[in-house]
Amino acid sequence: MRINRQKKVHRYLSFYANNFGFRKPFQILIDGTFCHTALKERINLSDQLPNYLDNEVKMLTTPCAIIETEKLGPAVYGAMLILKQFAVHKCGHTEPIPAAACFKTMLRKKNKNRYMIATQDRELQSRVRMIPGTPLLFIYRKAPILEPPSPATVIASNKKMQQSIVLSEAERKNLEIAKESLLGPQQPMIKRKKKKAKGPNPLSCKKKKKDANKSKASNAKKGKSQ
Numbered sequence: 443m444r445i446n447r448q449k450k451v452h453r454y455l456s457f458y459a460n461n462f463g464f465r466k467p468f469q470i471l472i473d474g475t476f477c478h479t480a481l482k483e484r485i486n487l488s489d490q491l492p493n494y495l496d497n498e499v500k501m502l503t504t505p506c507a508i509i510e511t512e513k514l515g516p517a518v519y520g521a522m523l524i525l526k527q528f529a530v531h532k533c534g535h536t537e538p539i540p541a542a543a544c545f546k547t548m549l550r551k552k553n554k555n556r557y558m559i560a561t562q563d564r565e566l567q568s569r570v571r572m573i574p575g576t577p578l579l580f581i582y583r584k585a586p587i588l589e590p591p592s593p594a595t596v597i598a599s600n601k602k603m604q605q606s607i608v609l610s611e612a613e614r615k616n617l618e619i620a621k622e623s624l625l626g627p628q629q630p631m632i633k634r635k636k637k638k639a640k641g642p643n644p645l646s647c648k649k650k651k652k653d654a655n656k657s658k659a660s661n662a663k664k665g666k667s668q
Contacts, residue, residue, distance in 0.1 A: 574598035
């Protein structure tokens with residue numbers, strides 16, 4: 443089972459690398475809900491996430507996520523301590539906002555900075571699935587799970603593939619210039635007119651007229667015989 447799981451993870455990571463430019467170390471934005479579940483399930487995130495992804499990772503959080511866990515009090519004190527172990531990525535919010543809202547602003551519409559999101563927040567998970575090229579991590583049955591690419595991500599990758607196949611006008615011009623430099627000026631193709639199928643000659647369809655002289659001679663022979 444573990445081998446199959448690793449194969450799936452490698453396949454998903456290759457998909458994100460080939461279609462959306464993800465490179466190691468992978469940047470993972472982690473919130474307090476993910477840390478809280480990891481603590482409850484006794485998961486050491488610093489060890490298990492790199493092992494599970496089989497790659498170098500950079501675990502990050504934001505000031506908003508830390509402040510949110512601090513405000514929640516003793517119930518999530520352990521999660522707050524875990525969260526504070528990660529590198530703090532500046533989110534630019536002068537006033538702290540909920541971690542889910544903070545992560546949404548970090549991702550924007552296209553996730554240009556190529557973040558992975560690690561969260562147990564269902565609402566945030568739904569939002570992440572709508573943003574093309576955004577890997578989602580969550581904990582299930584005492585193990586971290588990388589979700590398969592969402593439908594929005596698959597659609598975006600298909601569009602990119604189609605665009606790469608169709609040449610733009612500038613690419614076509616460059617291709618023509620390259621051809622001329624290698625093969626010389628190309629002569630325009632002269633289209634030959636297709637010969638239309640002709641109908642039968644109307645004269646050939648007419649019955650042949652009998653020779654007048656032959657008919658007179660035959661009539662004369664008939665008269666003599668009588």
